[in-house]
Amino acid sequence: MAEDNHPPADSTTNAASAFAFSSTTTAATIPESQDAALQRKHAAMVERLNNLHHSRISQKPNSDLTSNAESIQSFLARFSESKLSIESNLARISHTTSSDPDSLKSELQNVSVSISTLEKLVAESSYYLPSYEVRTCLKTISDLKLSLDDATSHVIPKKKFSFRNKKKPSADPSPSPAQNSIVNESEKPTLGIEIVGLSGLFQSSQGFRGKENEVLVKEFDREGEIGEFSVSNLKGCEVRLKGCLRALFVNKLRGCRVYVGLVFGSVLIEDVEECVFVLASHQIRIHNAKSCDFYLRVRSRPIIEDSSEVRFAPYCLKYAGMEKDLGEANLSEETGNWANVDDFRWLRAVQSPNWSVLPENERIEMVDISNRKENGG
Numbered sequence: 001m002a003e004d005n006h007p008p009a010d011s012t013t014n015a016a017s018a019f020a021f022s023s024t025t026t027a028a029t030i031p032e033s034q035d036a037a038l039q040r041k042h043a044a045m046v047e048r049l050n051n052l053h054h055s056r057i058s059q060k061p062n063s064d065l066t067s068n069a070e071s072i073q074s075f076l077a078r079f080s081e082s083k084l085s086i087e088s089n090l091a092r093i094s095h096t097t098s099s100d101p102d103s104l105k106s107e108l109q110n111v112s113v114s115i116s117t118l119e120k121l122v123a124e125s126s127y128y129l130p131s132y133e134v135r136t137c138l139k140t141i142s143d144l145k146l147s148l149d150d151a152t153s154h155v156i157p158k159k160k161f162s163f164r165n166k167k168k169p170s171a172d173p174s175p176s177p178a179q180n181s182i183v184n185e186s187e188k189p190t191l192g193i194e195i196v197g198l199s200g201l202f203q204s205s206q207g208f209r210g211k212e213n214e215v216l217v218k219e220f221d222r223e224g225e226i227g228e229f230s231v232s233n234l235k236g237c238e239v240r241l242k243g244c245l246r247a248l249f250v251n252k253l254r255g256c257r258v259y260v261g262l263v264f265g266s267v268l269i270e271d272v273e274e275c276v277f278v279l280a281s282h283q284i285r286i287h288n289a290k291s292c293d294f295y296l297r298v299r300s301r302p303i304i305e306d307s308s309e310v311r312f313a314p315y316c317l318k319y320a321g322m323e324k325d326l327g328e329a330n331l332s333e334e335t336g337n338w339a340n341v342d343d344f345r346w347l348r349a350v351q352s353p354n355w356s357v358l359p360e361n362e363r364i365e366m367v368d369i370s371n372r373k374e375n376g377g
Helices: 009-057 060-094 101-125 131-155 197-204 322-328
Strands: 206-212 215-219 228-235 238-245 247-254 257-273 276-290 293-298 303-305 310-314 355-357
Touching: 060 101, 060 131, 101 131, 101 247, 101 257, 206 215, 215 228, 228 238, 238 247, 238 322, 247 276, 257 322, 276 310
Parallel strands: 206 228, 215 238, 228 247, 238 257, 247 257, 257 276, 276 293, 276 303, 293 310, 310 355
Antiparallel strands: none
C-alpha cells in the first residue's frame, strides 16, 4: 500500500523543526555568550565614568555654591544691620525736640550718606545676588529715602501760604520780590540736604564728566588698585576704558560711544539716549535708556527698566592684553546672556517690546582700542 511506504507528514515536520532548533541554538550559544561579556564590560566602564563625573561635580561646584551662599548671607546680614541703624536714626530724629537747625541738618545729612552707602553696597554686590534680592534691597532703599523725606518734613516746620499786597508799578520795569501777590512756600524744606542715591555714586568716584565731542581714554593699571569709575554728563563723546575695574557708573549720556574692557562687579547705566555701549561685566543694570545699542558679555542676565528701543548683540572689543583681563575677571566664556534680557517693567510671558536682538547686518565691526593715549580723569 502506497501510503504505508512514506512516513507521516507530521513526523517529518517535527523532526525537521527539532533539527533546525538544535542547530540554531548551537550556533547562537557562542555569540550570545560573547555579547553578554561585552555588555558587562561596557556597563562597568559606564559606571566608572559616571562615578568619575559625579566625583568631579561634587568637588568644585559644591565649593563654589557654598562660597556664593556665604557671600549672599554675609551681604544680607550687613544690609540688614545698616537698614536697622538707619531706621533707628530716623526714628530718633523724628522725635527730637532740638531747635538747632545746624544740628538737625548735620544729622539728616549723615542719614542721607548712610542710605547712599547702602545703595552703593547693593550696586557692588548685585553681580552675585539673585534678582529678587536685588529688587527687594532697592525697594528697601527707596522706602528709606521716603522715610528721610518724612523725617525732614517733620522736624523742619513747613511755612504756610503768605499773601502780600501788590505795590503800584514803578518806573523801573524790573520786578521786585515784593511784587509777588501769592508766594507758595509750602514746598518740602531740605536745609540743603541732597539725597545722594545714584547721583552720589556718579559724583563720588573718579571719572569723565561734563565733556562734549571729545575722545576720552583711561587705562587701569593691573598692578594698582582696581576701583570705581564714572562717566556722566557727556554729549557726542567716545569713551575708551582699558583694563579691569570693580564698578562702572554711567549717567546722562547723549549720542556717545562707550567701549569698556572688564568690570569685575556691576555696571549701572542711567538716563542715556542714542548711544552705543560695548561692555563686559558680571552684572549690567540699565535704567531709562532710549534708542541705544548694547554689545555685551555678561555673566548674569542684563536688566533693563523704564527703557525703550534698546537692542543687544555680543561683545565686540579687543585691545592688547584683553584675553588676560577676561580670564582674571572670569569672563573668558561667552554665556549668551546678552540675548537673555530681563525687563523689570514687562512682567508678561510674551516678549517685551522694549528690547530686541540687533540684526547681524546692522552690527558694528570688532573695535580695537589698543592705540589710544590716556586722557586721565
